[in-house]
Amino acid sequence: MKDIAEIRADFPILNRKVYDKSLVYFDNGATTQKPRSVIDALNEVYTTYNANIHRGVHFLSDMSSEAYENAREKVRSFINAGKKEEVIFTSGTTGSINGIAFSFGERYIKPGDEIIISHLEHHANIVPWQMMCERKGAVLRVIPINDAGEIIFEEYLRILSSKTRLVSVTQTSNSLGTIVPVSEIIDAAHANNIPVLIDGAQGIQHDVTDVKAMDCDFYVFSGHKIYGPTGVGILYGKEKWLSDLPPFQGGGDMVNKVTFEKTTYNELPFKFEAGTMNYPGAIGLAAAIDYVMSIGLGNIAKRERKLLNCLTERLTGIEGLKIYGSSGRKISTISFLLEGIHQYDAGMILDKMGIAVRTGTHCAQPVMDYYGIDGTIRASLCFYNTIEEINSLASGIEKVKSMFA
Amino acid sequence: MINMTINETQESIIDEFSLFDDWMDKYNLLIDLGKDLPVIDPKFKVKDFLIEGCQSKVWLHPDFNGNTITFTADSDAIITRGIVALLIKVLSDRTPEEIISTDLYFIEKIGLRQNLSPTRSNGLLSMVRQMKLYAMAYDAIKK
Numbered sequence: 020m021k022d023i024a025e026i027r028a029d030f031p032i033l034n035r036k037v038y039d040k041s042l043v044y045f046d047n048g049a050t051t052q053k054p055r056s057v058i059d060a061l062n063e064v065y066t067t068y069n070a071n072i073h074r075g076v077h078f079l080s081d082m083s084s085e086a087y088e089n090a091r092e093k094v095r096s097f098i099n100a101g102k103k104e105e106v107i108f109t110s111g112t113t114g115s116i117n118g119i120a121f122s123f124g125e126r127y128i129k130p131g132d133e134i135i136i137s138h139l140e141h142h143a144n145i146v147p148w149q150m151m152c153e154r155k156g157a158v159l160r161v162i163p164i165n166d167a168g169e170i171i172f173e174e175y176l177r178i179l180s181s182k183t184r185l186v187s188v189t190q191t192s193n194s195l196g197t198i199v200p201v202s203e204i205i206d207a208a209h210a211n212n213i214p215v216l217i218d219g220a221q222g223i224q225h226d227v228t229d230v231k232a233m234d235c236d237f238y239v240f241s242g243h244k245i246y247g248p249t250g251v252g253i254l255y256g257k258e259k260w261l262s263d264l265p266p267f268q269g270g271g272d273m274v275n276k277v278t279f280e281k282t283t284y285n286e287l288p289f290k291f292e293a294g295t296m297n298y299p300g301a302i303g304l305a306a307a308i309d310y311v312m313s314i315g316l317g318n319i320a321k322r323e324r325k326l327l328n329c330l331t332e333r334l335t336g337i338e339g340l341k342i343y344g345s346s347g348r349k350i351s352t353i354s355f356l357l358e359g360i361h362q363y364d365a366g367m368i369l370d371k372m373g374i375a376v377r378t379g380t381h382c383a384q385p386v387m388d389y390y391g392i393d394g395t396i397r398a399s400l401c402f403y404n405t406i407e408e409i410n411s412l413a414s415g416i417e418k419v420k421s422m423f424a
Numbered sequence: 425m426i427n428m429t430i431n432e433t434q435e436s437i438i439d440e441f442s443l444f445d446d447w448m449d450k451y452n453l454l455i456d457l458g459k460d461l462p463v464i465d466p467k468f469k470v471k472d473f474l475i476e477g478c479q480s481k482v483w484l485h486p487d488f489n490g491n492t493i494t495f496t497a498d499s500d501a502i503i504t505r506g507i508v509a510l511l512i513k514v515l516s517d518r519t520p521e522e523i524i525s526t527d528l529y530f531i532e533k534i535g536l537r538q539n540l541s542p543t544r545s546n547g548l549l550s551m552v553r554q555m556k557l558y559a560m561a562y563d564a565i566k567k
Contacts, residue, residue, distance in 0.1 A: 038447065361501035363479045371447040379479050393500070394479070422448070422455060423502060 029054040040373030043408045048399030060306035064299040087298040090305035099229040104287040111252035112220040113143040115239035118267035120147035130156030133182040137162040139192040142382040168195040168344035190222025194383040195344025196352030226320040247307030251300030268293040323351040354395035434530035441534040454506030461509040464496040477547030480504040486558040523559035
Protein backbone atom coordinates (compact mmCIF):
# COMPACT_ATOMS: atom_id res chain seq x y z
CA MET A 20 0.00 0.00 0.00
CA LYS A 21 1.10 3.55 -0.70
CA ASP A 22 2.26 5.46 2.35
CA ILE A 23 0.27 8.45 3.55
CA ALA A 24 2.54 11.01 1.89
CA GLU A 25 2.09 9.25 -1.46
CA ILE A 26 -1.67 9.05 -0.98
CA ARG A 27 -1.94 12.73 -0.10
CA ALA A 28 0.17 13.64 -3.13
CA ASP A 29 -2.52 12.02 -5.28
CA PHE A 30 -5.05 14.65 -4.14
CA PRO A 31 -3.92 18.08 -5.40
CA ILE A 32 -6.37 20.07 -3.25
CA LEU A 33 -4.97 18.68 0.01
CA ASN A 34 -1.87 20.77 -0.57
CA ARG A 35 -3.61 24.09 -0.58
CA LYS A 36 -3.74 26.68 2.15
CA VAL A 37 -6.82 28.41 3.47
CA TYR A 38 -6.34 31.72 5.29
CA ASP A 39 -2.62 30.97 5.03
CA LYS A 40 -3.06 27.81 7.08
CA SER A 41 -2.67 24.22 5.93
CA LEU A 42 -6.06 22.84 5.00
CA VAL A 43 -7.43 20.20 7.36
CA TYR A 44 -10.31 18.70 5.43
CA PHE A 45 -12.65 16.91 7.82
CA ASP A 46 -15.85 17.30 5.80
CA ASN A 47 -15.58 14.11 3.75
CA GLY A 48 -19.10 13.09 4.72
CA ALA A 49 -20.38 16.06 2.71
CA THR A 50 -18.12 15.41 -0.23
CA THR A 51 -14.70 13.86 -0.79
CA GLN A 52 -11.73 15.37 -2.60
CA LYS A 53 -10.66 13.99 -5.97
CA PRO A 54 -7.45 12.23 -6.88
CA ARG A 55 -5.51 13.49 -9.90
CA SER A 56 -6.60 10.44 -11.92
CA VAL A 57 -10.28 11.42 -11.63
CA ILE A 58 -9.56 15.03 -12.59
CA ASP A 59 -7.48 13.76 -15.52
CA ALA A 60 -10.24 11.39 -16.66
CA LEU A 61 -12.76 14.25 -16.80
CA ASN A 62 -10.25 16.40 -18.60
CA GLU A 63 -9.58 13.62 -21.09
CA VAL A 64 -13.28 13.21 -21.90
CA TYR A 65 -13.68 16.87 -22.77
CA THR A 66 -10.36 17.30 -24.55
CA THR A 67 -10.25 14.11 -26.60
CA TYR A 68 -13.54 12.26 -27.14
CA ASN A 69 -16.54 14.22 -25.94
CA ALA A 70 -19.70 13.24 -27.81
CA ASN A 71 -23.20 12.25 -26.79
CA ILE A 72 -23.60 8.55 -26.03
CA HIS A 73 -25.72 5.92 -27.83
CA ARG A 74 -26.79 8.38 -30.46
CA GLY A 75 -24.15 9.04 -33.05
CA VAL A 76 -22.81 6.92 -35.85
CA HIS A 77 -19.53 8.73 -35.62
CA PHE A 78 -16.17 7.87 -34.16
CA LEU A 79 -16.34 10.06 -31.06
CA SER A 80 -19.82 8.94 -30.11
CA ASP A 81 -18.70 5.32 -30.30
CA MET A 82 -15.70 6.08 -28.15
CA SER A 83 -17.77 7.97 -25.60
CA SER A 84 -20.48 5.27 -25.51
CA GLU A 85 -17.87 2.59 -25.02
CA ALA A 86 -16.22 4.45 -22.14
CA TYR A 87 -19.65 4.95 -20.54
CA GLU A 88 -20.55 1.27 -20.82
CA ASN A 89 -17.11 0.30 -19.53
CA ALA A 90 -17.83 2.51 -16.52
CA ARG A 91 -21.05 0.58 -15.96
CA GLU A 92 -19.13 -2.68 -16.03
CA LYS A 93 -16.57 -1.20 -13.62
CA VAL A 94 -19.33 -0.33 -11.15
CA ARG A 95 -20.92 -3.75 -11.59
CA SER A 96 -17.76 -5.58 -10.70
CA PHE A 97 -16.97 -3.12 -7.88
CA ILE A 98 -20.23 -3.82 -6.04
CA ASN A 99 -20.34 -7.42 -7.32
CA ALA A 100 -23.69 -7.09 -9.06
CA GLY A 101 -24.72 -10.06 -11.19
CA LYS A 102 -25.36 -8.19 -14.43
CA LYS A 103 -24.55 -4.86 -16.07
CA GLU A 104 -28.28 -4.45 -16.68
CA GLU A 105 -28.76 -4.10 -12.93
CA VAL A 106 -26.58 -0.99 -12.75
CA ILE A 107 -28.37 2.28 -13.57
CA PHE A 108 -26.62 5.63 -13.70
CA THR A 109 -28.47 8.45 -11.94
CA SER A 110 -27.66 11.94 -10.70
CA GLY A 111 -26.76 10.64 -7.23
CA THR A 112 -28.17 8.96 -4.13
CA THR A 113 -31.04 11.45 -3.89
CA GLY A 114 -31.95 10.89 -7.54
CA SER A 115 -31.78 7.11 -7.11
CA ILE A 116 -34.04 7.03 -4.04
CA ASN A 117 -36.55 9.46 -5.55
CA GLY A 118 -36.66 7.32 -8.68
CA ILE A 119 -37.28 4.07 -6.85
CA ALA A 120 -39.78 5.68 -4.47
CA PHE A 121 -41.75 6.88 -7.49
CA SER A 122 -41.60 3.70 -9.57
CA PHE A 123 -42.13 1.33 -6.65
CA GLY A 124 -45.04 3.44 -5.44
CA GLU A 125 -46.69 3.46 -8.86
CA ARG A 126 -46.27 -0.26 -9.32
CA TYR A 127 -46.95 -1.82 -5.93
CA ILE A 128 -48.27 0.57 -3.28
CA LYS A 129 -51.90 0.69 -2.18
CA PRO A 130 -53.58 2.67 0.61
CA GLY A 131 -52.66 1.27 4.03
CA ASP A 132 -49.40 -0.30 2.86
CA GLU A 133 -46.32 0.45 4.94
CA ILE A 134 -42.75 1.50 4.21
CA ILE A 135 -40.10 1.14 6.91
CA ILE A 136 -37.13 3.49 7.34
CA SER A 137 -34.98 4.16 10.41
CA HIS A 138 -34.57 7.14 12.72
CA LEU A 139 -30.98 7.50 11.46
CA GLU A 140 -31.85 8.39 7.88
CA HIS A 141 -30.58 11.34 5.90
CA HIS A 142 -33.45 13.51 4.62
CA ALA A 143 -32.87 11.95 1.17
CA ASN A 144 -34.09 8.62 2.56
CA ILE A 145 -37.07 10.16 4.36
CA VAL A 146 -38.70 12.77 2.15
CA PRO A 147 -39.06 10.72 -1.09
CA TRP A 148 -40.91 8.02 0.91
CA GLN A 149 -43.10 10.60 2.62
CA MET A 150 -43.98 12.02 -0.80
CA MET A 151 -44.78 8.55 -2.09
CA CYS A 152 -46.84 7.66 1.01
CA GLU A 153 -48.81 10.86 0.62
CA ARG A 154 -49.48 10.12 -3.04
CA LYS A 155 -50.51 6.53 -2.40
CA GLY A 156 -52.15 6.74 1.02
CA ALA A 157 -49.40 4.56 2.50
CA VAL A 158 -47.85 4.80 5.96
CA LEU A 159 -44.23 5.48 6.85
CA ARG A 160 -42.94 3.48 9.85
CA VAL A 161 -39.69 4.37 11.60
CA ILE A 162 -37.28 2.03 13.41
CA PRO A 163 -36.37 3.84 16.66
CA ILE A 164 -32.81 4.32 17.96
CA ASN A 165 -31.18 4.12 21.37
CA ASP A 166 -28.93 6.67 23.10
CA ALA A 167 -25.84 5.17 21.50
CA GLY A 168 -27.31 6.06 18.11
CA GLU A 169 -28.02 2.47 17.09
CA ILE A 170 -31.25 1.17 15.65
CA ILE A 171 -33.26 -0.99 18.06
CA PHE A 172 -33.45 -4.27 16.20
CA GLU A 173 -36.27 -5.78 18.28
CA GLU A 174 -38.41 -2.74 17.43
CA TYR A 175 -37.66 -3.29 13.75
CA LEU A 176 -38.89 -6.89 14.04
CA ARG A 177 -41.96 -5.59 15.83
CA ILE A 178 -43.00 -3.12 13.09
CA LEU A 179 -42.17 -5.51 10.25
CA SER A 180 -45.56 -6.90 9.22
CA SER A 181 -47.73 -8.23 6.44
CA LYS A 182 -48.46 -4.58 5.58
CA THR A 183 -44.78 -3.80 4.96
CA ARG A 184 -43.99 -3.40 1.26
CA LEU A 185 -40.41 -2.14 1.42
CA VAL A 186 -37.64 -1.44 3.94
CA SER A 187 -35.23 1.40 3.11
CA VAL A 188 -32.33 1.98 5.49
CA THR A 189 -28.93 3.57 5.45
CA GLN A 190 -25.74 1.54 5.56
CA THR A 191 -24.22 4.04 8.02
CA SER A 192 -25.51 7.16 9.74
CA ASN A 193 -24.21 10.30 8.03
CA SER A 194 -24.63 12.34 11.21
CA LEU A 195 -23.36 9.95 13.91
CA GLY A 196 -21.25 7.47 11.95
CA THR A 197 -23.08 4.38 13.24
CA ILE A 198 -22.73 1.31 11.03
CA VAL A 199 -26.19 -0.22 10.64
CA PRO A 200 -26.53 -4.05 10.67
CA VAL A 201 -27.93 -4.11 7.15
CA SER A 202 -27.42 -7.84 6.57
CA GLU A 203 -29.59 -8.70 9.58
CA ILE A 204 -32.18 -6.16 8.46
CA ILE A 205 -32.25 -7.68 4.98
CA ASP A 206 -32.49 -11.26 6.31
CA ALA A 207 -35.45 -10.42 8.53
CA ALA A 208 -37.25 -8.60 5.70
CA HIS A 209 -36.59 -11.40 3.22
CA ALA A 210 -37.97 -13.95 5.67
CA ASN A 211 -41.23 -12.07 5.07
CA ASN A 212 -40.68 -11.64 1.31
CA ILE A 213 -40.14 -7.89 1.71
CA PRO A 214 -37.54 -6.15 -0.49
CA VAL A 215 -34.87 -3.87 1.01
CA LEU A 216 -33.15 -0.75 -0.32
CA ILE A 217 -29.78 0.16 1.18
CA ASP A 218 -28.65 3.80 1.08
CA GLY A 219 -24.93 3.41 0.56
CA ALA A 220 -24.08 7.12 0.31
CA GLN A 221 -21.97 6.86 3.47
CA GLY A 222 -21.07 3.21 3.15
CA ILE A 223 -19.60 2.53 -0.28
CA GLN A 224 -16.40 4.54 0.32
CA HIS A 225 -15.53 3.00 3.69
CA ASP A 226 -15.41 -0.77 3.17
CA VAL A 227 -15.93 -3.54 0.65
CA THR A 228 -19.51 -3.63 -0.62
CA ASP A 229 -20.87 -6.82 -2.14
CA VAL A 230 -24.52 -6.52 -3.12
CA LYS A 231 -24.74 -10.22 -3.87
CA ALA A 232 -23.47 -11.25 -0.45
CA MET A 233 -25.60 -8.57 1.21
CA ASP A 234 -28.55 -9.73 -0.92
CA CYS A 235 -30.15 -6.27 -0.91
CA ASP A 236 -32.80 -5.64 -3.55
CA PHE A 237 -31.65 -2.09 -4.25
CA TYR A 238 -28.38 -0.33 -3.44
CA VAL A 239 -27.76 3.36 -4.12
CA PHE A 240 -24.77 5.67 -3.79
CA SER A 241 -23.23 8.92 -5.05
CA GLY A 242 -20.07 9.31 -7.10
CA HIS A 243 -18.86 12.41 -5.29
CA LYS A 244 -18.67 10.67 -1.92
CA ILE A 245 -16.30 8.03 -3.22
CA TYR A 246 -13.71 10.42 -4.67
CA GLY A 247 -15.54 10.66 -8.00
CA PRO A 248 -17.25 13.58 -9.73
CA THR A 249 -20.43 15.16 -8.46
CA GLY A 250 -23.72 14.80 -10.34
CA VAL A 251 -23.43 11.08 -10.96
CA GLY A 252 -24.69 8.21 -8.85
CA ILE A 253 -25.78 4.61 -8.97
CA LEU A 254 -29.02 2.75 -8.61
CA TYR A 255 -28.41 -0.98 -8.38
CA GLY A 256 -31.52 -3.14 -8.45
CA LYS A 257 -32.09 -6.85 -8.83
CA GLU A 258 -33.20 -7.57 -12.36
CA LYS A 259 -36.51 -9.06 -11.24
CA TRP A 260 -37.46 -5.69 -9.70
CA LEU A 261 -36.06 -3.42 -12.38
CA SER A 262 -37.80 -5.42 -15.13
CA ASP A 263 -41.10 -5.15 -13.37
CA LEU A 264 -40.91 -1.47 -12.34
CA PRO A 265 -42.09 1.33 -14.64
CA PRO A 266 -39.54 4.04 -15.56
CA PHE A 267 -39.38 7.13 -13.30
CA GLN A 268 -38.50 9.53 -16.10
CA GLY A 269 -39.48 9.71 -19.72
CA GLY A 270 -37.39 11.04 -22.56
CA GLY A 271 -34.80 10.13 -25.12
CA ASP A 272 -32.87 6.85 -25.11
CA MET A 273 -35.22 5.11 -22.66
CA VAL A 274 -37.73 4.23 -25.37
CA ASN A 275 -38.14 1.47 -27.88
CA LYS A 276 -40.90 2.86 -30.09
CA VAL A 277 -42.65 6.19 -29.69
CA THR A 278 -45.95 7.08 -31.30
CA PHE A 279 -48.48 9.59 -30.02
CA GLU A 280 -50.77 6.72 -29.07
CA LYS A 281 -48.32 4.56 -27.16
CA THR A 282 -44.66 4.32 -26.27
CA THR A 283 -42.84 1.10 -25.53
CA TYR A 284 -39.78 1.22 -23.33
CA ASN A 285 -36.22 0.24 -24.01
CA GLU A 286 -34.72 -2.71 -22.18
CA LEU A 287 -32.60 -2.57 -19.03
CA PRO A 288 -30.62 -0.58 -18.08
CA PHE A 289 -31.63 2.07 -20.64
CA LYS A 290 -35.28 2.04 -19.56
CA PHE A 291 -34.21 4.05 -16.49
CA GLU A 292 -31.76 6.38 -18.24
CA ALA A 293 -33.83 9.07 -19.91
CA GLY A 294 -32.20 11.98 -21.66
CA THR A 295 -28.52 12.73 -21.95
CA MET A 296 -26.81 11.04 -19.04
CA ASN A 297 -23.85 12.47 -17.16
CA TYR A 298 -21.42 10.30 -19.12
CA PRO A 299 -18.30 12.31 -18.16
CA GLY A 300 -19.37 11.82 -14.55
CA ALA A 301 -19.80 8.08 -15.07
CA ILE A 302 -16.35 7.86 -16.68
CA GLY A 303 -14.89 9.89 -13.81
CA LEU A 304 -16.59 7.56 -11.32
CA ALA A 305 -14.92 4.61 -13.01
CA ALA A 306 -11.56 6.36 -12.54
CA ALA A 307 -12.40 6.89 -8.86
CA ILE A 308 -13.23 3.20 -8.48
CA ASP A 309 -9.91 2.31 -10.11
CA TYR A 310 -8.23 4.59 -7.60
CA VAL A 311 -9.85 3.17 -4.44
CA MET A 312 -9.26 -0.36 -5.74
CA SER A 313 -5.58 0.45 -6.20
CA ILE A 314 -5.46 1.39 -2.50
CA GLY A 315 -7.81 -1.43 -1.55
CA LEU A 316 -11.08 -0.99 0.34
CA GLY A 317 -9.80 -3.32 3.06
CA ASN A 318 -6.75 -1.08 3.55
CA ILE A 319 -8.97 2.00 3.53
CA ALA A 320 -11.22 0.46 6.20
CA LYS A 321 -8.22 -0.45 8.34
CA ARG A 322 -6.65 2.98 8.10
CA GLU A 323 -9.94 4.73 8.82
CA ARG A 324 -10.51 2.58 11.92
CA LYS A 325 -7.13 3.72 13.19
CA LEU A 326 -8.08 7.35 12.54
CA LEU A 327 -11.46 6.85 14.24
CA ASN A 328 -9.82 5.38 17.34
CA CYS A 329 -7.30 8.20 17.51
CA LEU A 330 -9.94 10.90 17.00
CA THR A 331 -12.25 9.33 19.59
CA GLU A 332 -9.42 9.20 22.09
CA ARG A 333 -8.35 12.79 21.48
CA LEU A 334 -11.89 14.18 21.64
CA THR A 335 -12.79 12.14 24.72
CA GLY A 336 -9.84 13.76 26.49
CA ILE A 337 -11.22 17.28 25.97
CA GLU A 338 -13.15 18.61 28.94
CA GLY A 339 -16.69 19.77 28.18
CA LEU A 340 -16.81 17.90 24.88
CA LYS A 341 -19.67 15.51 24.33
CA ILE A 342 -19.70 12.94 21.54
CA TYR A 343 -23.08 12.00 20.05
CA GLY A 344 -23.27 8.40 18.89
CA SER A 345 -21.28 5.88 20.90
CA SER A 346 -21.81 2.71 18.92
CA GLY A 347 -18.95 0.26 18.90
CA ARG A 348 -19.29 0.04 15.12
CA LYS A 349 -18.74 3.34 13.37
CA ILE A 350 -17.25 4.80 10.22
CA SER A 351 -14.65 7.55 10.76
CA THR A 352 -17.26 10.20 11.49
CA ILE A 353 -17.78 11.84 14.88
CA SER A 354 -20.49 14.30 15.90
CA PHE A 355 -19.86 16.37 19.00
CA LEU A 356 -20.71 19.52 20.91
CA LEU A 357 -18.76 21.75 23.27
CA GLU A 358 -20.48 22.62 26.51
CA GLY A 359 -21.92 26.13 26.42
CA ILE A 360 -20.64 26.85 22.92
CA HIS A 361 -22.87 27.01 19.84
CA GLN A 362 -21.76 24.66 17.07
CA TYR A 363 -21.88 27.49 14.52
CA ASP A 364 -19.51 29.62 16.63
CA ALA A 365 -17.11 26.72 16.98
CA GLY A 366 -17.29 25.93 13.26
CA MET A 367 -16.51 29.52 12.29
CA ILE A 368 -13.42 29.69 14.50
CA LEU A 369 -12.18 26.29 13.33
CA ASP A 370 -12.66 27.48 9.74
CA LYS A 371 -10.37 30.42 10.35
CA MET A 372 -7.74 27.94 11.49
CA GLY A 373 -8.05 26.11 8.17
CA ILE A 374 -10.10 23.25 9.63
CA ALA A 375 -13.14 22.30 7.55
CA VAL A 376 -15.88 20.62 9.58
CA ARG A 377 -19.61 20.68 9.08
CA THR A 378 -21.96 22.23 11.62
CA GLY A 379 -25.73 22.04 11.82
CA THR A 380 -28.19 19.22 11.45
CA HIS A 381 -26.39 17.34 8.62
CA CYS A 382 -29.69 16.83 6.76
CA ALA A 383 -30.73 14.50 9.57
CA GLN A 384 -33.02 16.63 11.71
CA PRO A 385 -34.81 13.66 13.32
CA VAL A 386 -31.48 12.50 14.79
CA MET A 387 -30.90 15.96 16.28
CA ASP A 388 -34.47 15.96 17.62
CA TYR A 389 -33.82 12.60 19.27
CA TYR A 390 -30.98 14.11 21.29
CA GLY A 391 -32.89 17.38 21.80
CA ILE A 392 -30.19 19.48 20.15
CA ASP A 393 -30.14 22.00 17.28
CA GLY A 394 -27.13 20.47 15.60
CA THR A 395 -23.61 19.24 16.12
CA ILE A 396 -20.09 19.76 14.89
CA ARG A 397 -19.23 16.86 12.62
CA ALA A 398 -15.72 15.74 11.79
CA SER A 399 -15.87 13.17 8.98
CA LEU A 400 -12.47 11.71 8.17
CA CYS A 401 -11.26 9.44 5.43
CA PHE A 402 -8.13 7.52 4.60
CA TYR A 403 -6.16 10.54 3.36
CA ASN A 404 -6.48 12.29 6.72
CA THR A 405 -3.69 12.11 9.29
CA ILE A 406 -2.99 11.92 13.01
CA GLU A 407 -1.34 15.37 12.74
CA GLU A 408 -4.62 16.76 11.40
CA ILE A 409 -6.47 15.20 14.35
CA ASN A 410 -4.01 16.99 16.63
CA SER A 411 -4.74 20.25 14.79
CA LEU A 412 -8.45 19.75 15.40
CA ALA A 413 -7.85 19.04 19.08
CA SER A 414 -5.79 22.21 19.56
CA GLY A 415 -8.32 24.12 17.46
CA ILE A 416 -11.05 23.02 19.85
CA GLU A 417 -8.97 24.19 22.83
CA LYS A 418 -8.62 27.58 21.11
CA VAL A 419 -12.40 27.74 20.55
CA LYS A 420 -12.97 26.93 24.21
CA SER A 421 -10.61 29.70 25.32
CA MET A 422 -12.31 32.26 23.05
CA PHE A 423 -15.81 31.55 24.29
CA ALA A 424 -14.93 30.90 27.92
CA MET B 425 -23.64 57.31 18.88
CA ILE B 426 -27.32 58.09 18.78
CA ASN B 427 -26.73 61.34 16.93
CA MET B 428 -24.66 59.77 14.17
CA THR B 429 -26.21 59.19 10.77
CA ILE B 430 -26.43 55.66 9.49
CA ASN B 431 -23.35 56.14 7.31
CA GLU B 432 -21.38 57.75 10.13
CA THR B 433 -22.15 54.72 12.25
CA GLN B 434 -21.05 52.42 9.43
CA GLU B 435 -17.80 54.35 9.09
CA SER B 436 -17.11 54.15 12.82
CA ILE B 437 -17.59 50.37 12.74
CA ILE B 438 -15.24 50.10 9.76
CA ASP B 439 -12.66 52.18 11.70
CA GLU B 440 -13.03 49.98 14.75
CA PHE B 441 -12.48 46.79 12.75
CA SER B 442 -9.59 48.24 10.74
CA LEU B 443 -7.50 48.13 13.92
CA PHE B 444 -7.33 44.35 13.58
CA ASP B 445 -5.58 42.45 10.83
CA ASP B 446 -5.96 39.08 12.42
CA TRP B 447 -9.16 37.12 12.01
CA MET B 448 -9.11 35.93 15.59
CA ASP B 449 -9.00 39.52 16.83
CA LYS B 450 -11.95 40.43 14.62
CA TYR B 451 -13.90 37.49 15.97
CA ASN B 452 -12.94 38.37 19.53
CA LEU B 453 -14.35 41.85 18.91
CA LEU B 454 -17.56 40.30 17.56
CA ILE B 455 -17.78 38.06 20.61
CA ASP B 456 -17.45 41.11 22.88
CA LEU B 457 -20.05 43.02 20.89
CA GLY B 458 -22.36 40.02 21.17
CA LYS B 459 -21.93 39.96 24.92
CA ASP B 460 -22.73 43.70 25.12
CA LEU B 461 -25.91 43.44 23.06
CA PRO B 462 -28.83 44.77 25.12
CA VAL B 463 -30.94 41.87 26.21
CA ILE B 464 -34.17 41.29 24.33
CA ASP B 465 -37.29 40.96 26.46
CA PRO B 466 -37.70 37.18 26.89
CA LYS B 467 -41.37 37.46 25.97
CA PHE B 468 -40.25 38.34 22.44
CA LYS B 469 -38.05 35.26 22.14
CA VAL B 470 -40.95 33.33 20.67
CA LYS B 471 -41.84 31.87 17.32
CA ASP B 472 -43.48 35.07 16.03
CA PHE B 473 -40.19 36.93 16.23
CA LEU B 474 -37.91 34.04 15.28
CA ILE B 475 -35.92 34.13 12.07
CA GLU B 476 -34.83 30.58 11.59
CA GLY B 477 -31.60 29.83 9.82
CA CYS B 478 -30.17 26.39 9.26
CA GLN B 479 -27.06 27.19 11.30
CA SER B 480 -28.17 29.68 13.94
CA LYS B 481 -31.37 31.35 15.08
CA VAL B 482 -32.10 35.07 15.34
CA TRP B 483 -34.95 36.74 17.22
CA LEU B 484 -35.88 40.28 16.15
CA HIS B 485 -38.44 42.59 17.72
CA PRO B 486 -39.42 46.04 16.37
CA ASP B 487 -40.89 48.84 18.44
CA PHE B 488 -42.23 51.85 16.53
CA ASN B 489 -42.86 55.12 18.40
CA GLY B 490 -44.46 56.88 15.45
CA ASN B 491 -41.16 58.31 14.32
CA THR B 492 -38.33 55.81 14.74
CA ILE B 493 -38.09 52.04 15.05
CA THR B 494 -36.17 50.52 17.96
CA PHE B 495 -35.00 47.00 17.29
CA THR B 496 -34.02 44.50 19.95
CA ALA B 497 -32.61 41.14 18.92
CA ASP B 498 -30.75 38.06 20.01
CA SER B 499 -29.16 34.94 18.59
CA ASP B 500 -28.27 31.54 19.98
CA ALA B 501 -24.77 31.76 18.47
CA ILE B 502 -22.39 34.36 19.89
CA ILE B 503 -20.66 35.38 16.65
CA THR B 504 -24.04 35.76 15.00
CA ARG B 505 -25.09 37.84 18.03
CA GLY B 506 -22.04 40.07 17.47
CA ILE B 507 -23.12 40.77 13.90
CA VAL B 508 -26.69 41.26 15.12
CA ALA B 509 -25.31 43.88 17.53
CA LEU B 510 -23.66 45.70 14.62
CA LEU B 511 -26.87 45.66 12.58
CA ILE B 512 -28.78 47.03 15.58
CA LYS B 513 -26.18 49.77 16.02
CA VAL B 514 -26.61 50.80 12.40
CA LEU B 515 -30.35 50.36 11.90
CA SER B 516 -32.04 50.77 15.28
CA ASP B 517 -33.59 54.07 16.37
CA ARG B 518 -33.89 55.20 12.77
CA THR B 519 -36.91 56.35 10.83
CA PRO B 520 -38.50 53.86 8.43
CA GLU B 521 -37.34 55.97 5.46
CA GLU B 522 -33.74 55.84 6.64
CA ILE B 523 -33.87 52.08 7.15
CA ILE B 524 -35.46 51.40 3.76
CA SER B 525 -32.94 53.51 1.84
CA THR B 526 -29.81 52.27 3.64
CA ASP B 527 -27.05 50.54 1.72
CA LEU B 528 -25.33 48.26 4.24
CA TYR B 529 -21.79 48.49 2.95
CA PHE B 530 -19.96 48.05 6.27
CA ILE B 531 -20.44 44.27 6.31
CA GLU B 532 -18.40 43.92 3.13
CA LYS B 533 -15.81 46.47 4.29
CA ILE B 534 -15.07 44.67 7.56
CA GLY B 535 -14.73 41.35 5.74
CA LEU B 536 -17.87 39.68 7.05
CA ARG B 537 -19.67 39.44 3.73
CA GLN B 538 -19.73 35.62 3.89
CA ASN B 539 -21.75 35.86 7.05
CA LEU B 540 -24.53 37.55 5.12
CA SER B 541 -24.52 35.17 2.20
CA PRO B 542 -27.67 33.14 1.57
CA THR B 543 -25.66 29.92 1.58
CA ARG B 544 -24.63 30.40 5.21
CA SER B 545 -28.25 30.27 6.28
CA ASN B 546 -27.51 31.71 9.70
CA GLY B 547 -30.54 33.98 9.82
CA LEU B 548 -28.61 37.23 9.30
CA LEU B 549 -29.59 37.90 5.70
CA SER B 550 -33.20 37.22 6.61
CA MET B 551 -32.77 39.53 9.59
CA VAL B 552 -31.73 42.44 7.37
CA ARG B 553 -34.65 41.70 5.04
CA GLN B 554 -37.00 41.53 8.00
CA MET B 555 -35.75 44.89 9.37
CA LYS B 556 -36.43 46.48 5.99
CA LEU B 557 -39.86 44.83 5.79
CA TYR B 558 -40.82 46.18 9.22
CA ALA B 559 -39.63 49.61 8.08
CA MET B 560 -41.74 49.41 4.94
CA ALA B 561 -44.77 48.33 6.94
CA TYR B 562 -44.41 51.19 9.46
CA ASP B 563 -43.72 53.62 6.62
CA ALA B 564 -47.01 52.57 5.03
CA ILE B 565 -48.85 53.03 8.35
CA LYS B 566 -47.35 56.51 8.76
CA LYS B 567 -48.53 57.55 5.33
